[in-house]
Amino acid sequence: FRKILLSSNNFSQEFILYNLSGKMFTFPQQTSTTEVRFTTQRQDMRAVTVCLRSFTDLKREHSLFSLALPTGANGFLIIKSAQSDAFDIWVREQHVKIEAQDFKLNMWQSICATWDASSGLIQLWLNGKPSSKKYTSSGHSINGPMIIVLGQDQDSYGGGFDTKQSFQSFVGMMEDVHMWDYTLSPCEIQGYMDEHYYPEGNVLNWNSVEFQSVGRVLIEEKLRACN
Numbered sequence: 438f439r440k441i442l443l444s445s446n447n448f449s450q451e452f453i454l455y456n457l458s459g460k461m462f463t464f465p466q467q468t469s470t471t472e473v474r475f476t477t478q479r480q481d482m483r484a485v486t487v488c489l490r491s492f493t494d495l496k497r498e499h500s501l502f503s504l505a506l507p508t509g510a511n512g513f514l515i516i517k518s519a520q521s522d523a524f525d526i527w528v529r530e531q532h533v534k535i536e537a538q539d540f541k542l543n544m545w546q547s548i549c550a551t552w553d554a555s556s557g558l559i560q561l562w563l564n565g566k567p568s569s570k571k572y573t574s575s576g577h578s579i580n581g582p583m584i585i586v587l588g589q590d591q592d593s594y595g596g597g598f599d600t601k602q603s604f605q606s607f608v609g610m611m612e613d614v615h616m617w618d619y620t621l622s623p624c625e626i627q628g629y630m631d632e633h634y635y636p637e638g639n640v641l642n643w644n645s646v647e648f649q650s651v652g653r654v655l656i657e658e659k660l661r662a663c664n
């Protein structure tokens with residue numbers, strides 16, 4: 438494995454454009470500071486799809502994706518709940534619980550969440566299995582300069598990480614993070630889950646992404662079986 442320690446303790450690095458195809462982020466320890474922060478030019482989204490793959494042995498609640506806006510830290514969040522089969526999704530400060538999704542420890546989990554402003558419906562897909570659609574927030578787009586963080590949950594715009602217990606921090610590996618400003622079709626989502634064909638994210642594209650990191654987070658080759 439090629440290991441790159443990205444930086445330590447501060448945002449000394451500029452945002453750099455990376456092609457992370459075939460790579461993953463490894464978050465090897467529980468902290469209240471380690472994070473990866475993405476940048477995007479987009480400021481107005483009438484719909485969202487976020488897909489990512491995670492691998493963890495965390496049984497506690499943890500943040501998988503945290504998008505904050507100046508108007509509220511819970512712009513678009515995907516939180517794995519402490520309840521083993523549940524997720525919490527937040528859209529524009531509105532929360533909804535998704536249950537009966539069979540999240541497995543120490544196995545890659547493919548997760549996609551979709552939302553659109555006209556219906557206000559969200560849906561969470563896990564390893565090919567869709568959830569019930571649920572209402573969160575409708576009428577308004579997700580707008581303003583977004584701060585997107587992996588590894589921590591933003592309780593305030595760009596910060597507010599839980600310092601006491603690193604309570605919602607992510608420990609494990611994460612890869613193939615994409616975000617679109619439209620809802621992917623079920624077939625496209627299935628393509629993502631199967632690691633077959635899917636469109637690259639037009640808001641965040643893992644194969645061409647700008648990010649900064651803080652703390653001990655490494656870029657490594659994806660873990661895959663030997664051929």
Ligand SMILES: *[C@@H]1O[C@H](CO)[C@@H](O)[C@H](O)[C@H]1NC(C)=O
Pocket residue numbers: 456457458459644645
């Ligand atoms: C990223 O790298 C992969 C594998 O090397 C390559 O197939 C792909 O075209 C690259 N994508 C971009 C946008 O550079």
